Amino acid sequence: MSGISEFLDTLLDETVDFARDELKVLVKEAKNDNRVFIKHMGDLTEEFIKLRALGQLTNDEFEELMEDVVDLNKMQFHKLSVQAKARAERVANGIRDLVINSLLSLIKA
Numbered sequence: 001m002s003g004i005s006e007f008l009d010t011l012l013d014e015t016v017d018f019a020r021d022e023l024k025v026l027v028k029e030a031k032n033d034n035r036v037f038i039k040h041m042g043d044l045t046e047e048f049i050k051l052r053a054l055g056q057l058t059n060d061e062f063e064e065l066m067e068d069v070v071d072l073n074k075m076q077f078h079k080l081s082v083q084a085k086a087r088a089e090r091v092a093n094g095i096r097d098l099v100i101n102s103l104l105s106l107i108k109a
Contacts, residue, residue, distance in 0.1 A: 011102045015095050022091045030080065037076050044069055 045066070052062040 007102070007106055011099065014098055014102070018094050018098060019091055022087065022094065026084070026087045030083075033080070041069060041073065 048057065048062060048065045048069075051057045052059075057065070
């Protein structure tokens, strides 16, 4: 029985390590993507406000541009949602592969 317990402990450790590493990558990528996006949206908004203040945009033009900014934010949210789902699928597949490979190695031993 100690062989099975040892096997399960090792499998659990490997699974936890794998999931932790994948989550670290996910958080790092999301932070970097969001920093760039947020800065870009802030720059666009600031530019539109300046142009409106200088009278180079009408109220209608300004409103349309700000609606575009809202749309860009919605698209970014969707992109992040898709990326998170893909990452979760990679984690699940990785864990599944770890379990299957570990079980196969146990059977071969």
